[in-house]
Amino acid sequence: MSAPVISPMSLPAPGPAPDGPARPVLEVEQVSIRLGGRQILDRVGFTLRAGEFTGLIGSNGAGKTTLLRIVLGLRGADGGSVRVGGKPLTRRARGVGYVPQKIQIEHDAPLRARDLVALGLDGERLGPRLPSRDRRDAVARMLEAVDATRFADARVGTLSGGEQQRVLIAHALIARPRLLVMDEPLANLDLRAGQEIVELTSRVAREQGVAVLLSAHDINPLLPVMDKVVYLAEGRAVHGRTDQVVRSEVLSELYRHPISVLRVDGRILVVAGATVRAEAFDAGERDVRADTAARPAGLPEVHAG
């Protein structure tokens, strides 16, 4: 197994998908951006293929949202290129569905879940639109696919965070995008709702053959469904399968600081400090404690508990 290499060095191409090498849906190459005198992204690159579920992992302030905004065409980069379906990014809708982290729709806004999903069909088009049976059916099918039929006629503003996420996923997917971008969908959900959203996203995306790029600060809820990970730290990214990327030596090089990756009960703990590294894999009953005194500012203490 070849160890993944941290950008800006050249990355090995991710292994071909089980059903043959699909054409990349998203190609991010050498993307750099400086904001307020700080290098947020430094020659970040990775590719996503159809149907792949990719977690964009990084602590707060690692540049996840900035990177997603560049991928969505919401902001430019200082350098590098982003291609969706082989074509350079433009401002028009380009087969990318987007689920924002938070929505602000008032609880009494006269807008049902159904209406919001219908806006996903062609909300950017001008001109009057006549209601049709086809549209209604498409919306109903999409709501069913995300398990949202039972609250389809409720006001969007009165739904819970998890329900709103489902509606937003339906809104994004009904336009049949090639890529679904989700910005921290788990940030405002409890653990169970978060797990449901992850599983649902994975299932629906696989059904539709959509590549998913989902950002999160904790890798663990994504482990059951994730094909690839893009790990973001210090402005750089490392991309590959989880077992290739989330390793002590890879993350230590990424952070430029000793990092220990612990696997406990099928979960991954990322801890700053090298002192526990030797004990990491036979941690068993031992008291595992990171040398937190050596932790520089900005490093995550523990990614998951």
Next chain:
Amino acid sequence: MFAPFMQDTWITAGIVAVIAALVGFFVVLRAAAFTAHAVPNAAFAGAAGAGLVGVSSLVGLGVFSLGGALLIGLLSRKGRHDAVTALTVALMLGLGALFLSWSTEYAPEIYSLLFGEVLGLSSQDVTTTAILGFACVAVLACVYRPLMLSSTLPEVAEARGIRQVRIDLLFLTLVALATTTAVPVVGALLMFTLMIGPPAAARALTRHPAPALTLGVLLALATVWIAIAASYQTDWPIGFFVGVISAAWYLLARAAAAVFRR
């Protein structure tokens, strides 16, 4: 009050109500009530200034409504929206006061500019109002979906290629258009009650966008027509009735919604 000379009044007020309710639906959806208050204040300054330079007050209304709206839109891009709006209100009221002090108009005309006047509308006003009203409805029908999307999911709208800045300016232009049509009838100070009251009441009663729009229009029509009748009978200013009835719809709708939810 159903005399032939009142006919134009009923028609004009009806058109005004329809436009105010349609644009008002988006004003409430976008939480832009303060903007809807600021633009008519600009219109007031425009109408006051129009007399000084010898153009029709409608031109003054239009130019200043649009100018005020675009000023808010452009300055808000890089500044605090509420501060920009507040300063626009202050600037426009100040200009209005200055223009009035220079003008030779009689107090009743100024008064009607602020609080509305339905009885003195000429037949030319009906045609102009109808044209402006038609333009307003046509633009709304054209941009309904992008406006709806950017009012509810602004980030998603932007990612789908809808430029926020353009939609903001377009929306403000619609507010200016509605204001230009309505201020001569309901007055600058009370215009925004007609834009806020009926749509806000409607959304308390229905979950669907289309019925909310329709109900808002019906409530706005009821508001202006009741206000005209009441104003005709009592000789009290029409703006008073528009404001009170608009607020009453909202309170009644909230009460009804609370009862039905039980």
